[in-house]
Amino acid sequence: MILIRPMTSADVETCARIMAENPLWQRYGVTMNSARQRLGEAVAGGESLFVATMADTVEGFVWCVPRGAFARSGYIPLIGVSPAFTGHGIGARLLDAAEAFLAQSSPDIFLTVSDFNEGAQRFYRRQGYKQVGALPDYVLPGVTELIFWKRLPSMP
Numbered sequence: 649m650i651l652i653r654p655m656t657s658a659d660v661e662t663c664a665r666i667m668a669e670n671p672l673w674q675r676y677g678v679t680m681n682s683a684r685q686r687l688g689e690a691v692a693g694g695e696s697l698f699v700a701t702m703a704d705t706v707e708g709f710v711w712c713v714p715r716g717a718f719a720r721s722g723y724i725p726l727i728g729v730s731p732a733f734t735g736h737g738i739g740a741r742l743l744d745a746a747e748a749f750l751a752q753s754s755p756d757i758f759l760t761v762s763d764f765n766e767g768a769q770r771f772y773r774r775q776g777y778k779q780v781g782a783l784p785d786y787v788l789p790g791v792t793e794l795i796f797w798k799r800l801p802s803m804p
């Protein structure tokens with residue numbers, strides 16, 4: 649069973665490993681140290697991160713920033729699932745949780761995805777996101793960051 653709960657400092661090491669061992673983030677220069685520092689600071693600073701567990705083991709995480717885009721819309725800077733557990737619905741559950749959380753402060757959500765990361769683009773499109781822009785060479789030379797956007801269903 650997949651459960652979602654807030655990330656604590658005790659989860660940082662596992663989530664940093666999920667990032668550091670993934671070829672996607674390796675291409676962006678992420679190491680165990682840099683991931684540990686970034687996630688550790690975020691948790692210590694009271695940012696909103698959630699983990700997904702299966703059998704009490706953390707297998708994925710998502711970072712949510714209320715009004716993090718244009719000081720208006722929700723923003724999701726990072727989402728990741730353990731390579732051994734991709735394709736099992738963990739990412740979808742994390743995204744659902746992120747949307748429920750961000751819906752408390754905004755009617756919509758932005759995120760970016762690398763042009764070469766076609767699996768993640770498929771994942772986001774299936775969850776209702778659509779491409780609304782593109783940022784060539786924004787983070788890495790030669791890589792375009794695609795801007796994805798989803799208007800959340802209006803709250804009752």
Ligand SMILES: CC(C)(COP(=O)(O)OP(=O)(O)OC[C@H]1O[C@@H](n2cnc3c(N)ncnc32)[C@H](O)[C@@H]1OP(=O)(O)O)[C@@H](O)C(=O)NCCC(=O)NCCS
Nearest residue numbers: 727728729734735736737738739740760761767768770771
């Ligand atoms: C993208 C990601 C978060 C999706 O999580 P997930 O738990 O695999 O997603 P789900 O099981 O809910 O949905 C599976 C869908 O995700 C997509 N996907 C992306 N990368 C995948 C992978 N390595 N393996 C399987 N599915 C993947 C596919 O569209 C797949 O649908 P399909 O079976 O029709 O091809 C996860 O695969 C991941 O961490 N990838 C590496 C990091 C990354 O790309 N993060 C997003 C950066 S913007």
